[in-house]
Amino acid sequence: MSDAKRSKPYPPISYSDYLKTSPLLELQKTRSAEFGEEAHEEMLFIIVHQTYELWFRQILHEINSILAMFARDLVREEDMGTVVGRLSRIVEIQRLLVDQVSVLETMTPLDFLDFRNMLYPASGFQSTQWRLIENRLGLKASTRLKYNAQPYHASVSPKEAEVLLKSEKDPSLFDSVDAWLARTPFLQIDGYDFGTEYREAVHAMLSEDKQTVLRFAKSDEDRERGLKQIGDTERVFESLFDADRYKELQDSGTFRLQHKAVQAALLILLYRDQPAFNLPFQLLTRLQDIDELMTTWRYRHALMAHRMLGSKIGTGGSSGHSYLKAATDTHRVFGDFFNLATFLIPRSSLPKLPEALTRRLGFHP
Numbered sequence: 199m200s201d202a203k204r205s206k207p208y209p210p211i212s213y214s215d216y217l218k219t220s221p222l223l224e225l226q227k228t229r230s231a232e233f234g235e236e237a238h239e240e241m242l243f244i245i246v247h248q249t250y251e252l253w254f255r256q257i258l259h260e261i262n263s264i265l266a267m268f269a270r271d272l273v274r275e276e277d278m279g280t281v282v283g284r285l286s287r288i289v290e291i292q293r294l295l296v297d298q299v300s301v302l303e304t305m306t307p308l309d310f311l312d313f314r315n316m317l318y319p320a321s322g323f324q325s326t327q328w329r330l331i332e333n334r335l336g337l338k339a340s341t342r343l344k345y346n347a348q349p350y351h352a353s354v355s356p357k358e359a360e361v362l363l364k365s366e367k368d369p370s371l372f373d374s375v376d377a378w379l380a381r382t383p384f385l386q387i388d389g390y391d392f393g394t395e396y397r398e399a400v401h402a403m404l405s406e407d408k409q410t411v412l413r414f415a416k417s418d419e420d421r422e423r424g425l426k427q428i429g430d431t432e433r434v435f436e437s438l439f440d441a442d443r444y445k446e447l448q449d450s451g452t453f454r455l456q457h458k459a460v461q462a463a464l465l466i467l468l469y470r471d472q473p474a475f476n477l478p479f480q481l482l483t484r485l486q487d488i489d490e491l492m493t494t495w496r497y498r499h500a501l502m503a504h505r506m507l508g509s510k511i512g513t514g515g516s517s518g519h520s521y522l523k524a525a526t527d528t529h530r531v532f533g534d535f536f537n538l539a540t541f542l543i544p545r546s547s548l549p550k551l552p553e554a555l556t557r558r559l560g561f562h563p
């Protein structure tokens with residue numbers, strides 16, 4: 199709402215009243231001071247964690263607003279710039295979150311031991327906002343690693359668990375983008391069939407790859423391995439255009455997107471220079487950035503846990519560093535867009551789009 203549209207008169211306000219600095223600065227109470235001599239490093243530990251929670255809040259604020267825009271039957275074209283802008287903001291925040299790990303690492307493992315025992319059984323594992331971010335992005339409960347043979351929500355209060363379970367059922371960013379991509383009208387239009395055109399181009403590329411392997415393989419073993427890899431790529435690629443075979447890829451976890459959605463994503467990645475695909479391309483790129491930075495943060499945090507704890511178990515009772523490292527690989531959300539890179543071909547070999555289609559995708563009269 200613009201300032202001119204506000205009818206209620208508002209009084210002047212000071213910096214500290216507006217930002218509630220007094221109550222805010224009351225919130226850093228060290229447990230070590232409460233129960234004995236204060237451990238100097240505990241203040242840093244609390245402030246770093248609280249800062250994370252504040253940024254998590256901002257990330258959720260952005261994701262929720264984006265989900266609301268995708269909740270319409272038809273996503274409005276004019277909202278796409280805002281969606282991309284907000285996703286970019288999330289990416290910038292994530293970069294900060296990764297960098298912030300180094301600030302906490304100025305605390306040494308020995309310093310940490312001055313107050314660590316006082317934290318049991320509290321753990322970042324119980325961060326409801328972190329779980330909400332994961333669920334809103336689209337991490338599926340069924341893909342989550344088992345944690346002490348319990349579901350992840352067993353370690354939070356019943357009220358928080360209820361919020362988390364509800365969020366599992368709400369449409370996630372993954373679901374929303376999946377549905378939006380599946381509605382792309384340009385895969386088959388006015389006699390043009392993206393699948394037919396593109397398959398020919400990819401087969402030509404793969405047979406060139408085969409020639410390269412045959413010419414340059416250093417041994418029989420090398421040649422066989424190279425040809426097998428190309429054969430596997432060919433089979434997966436064919437499945438992208440065959441509904442039944444694509445189902446197998448979904449069942450095996452190679453792809454999660456709907457069949458039409460995966461094709462639409464490929465079309466957008468390939469023909470991103472067409473004006474109508476430019477914002478969708480940026481959107482897909484931001485989702486990859488978010489996935490990559492979630493993974494980077496997980497890995498950085500796992501290393502920090504290793505550095506602080508060695509092979510001790512976590513305060514939340516997990517195997518510590520090894521649980522966290524395993525989650526780095528398993529808890530990915532937008533891997534489909536990364537996997538699609540296998541099927542990109544050089545621009546010079548890309549089939550030209552028909553004139554009528556480029557007109558529809560561009561700003562031509």
Ligand code: HEM
Binds near residue numbers: 246310502519
């Ligand atoms: C001394 C620094 C830290 C250590 C040693 C540490 C250690 C751990 C360990 C061992 C776990 C696994 C659960 C458990 O058994 O407790 C965990 C989970 C977690 N921690 Fe930390 N942590 C540290 C700092 C942070 C910070 C600053 C944050 C920021 C919010 C954070 C957020 C999380 C989250 C979100 C999880 C759940 C991750 C998942 O399940 O994928 N941790 N941490």
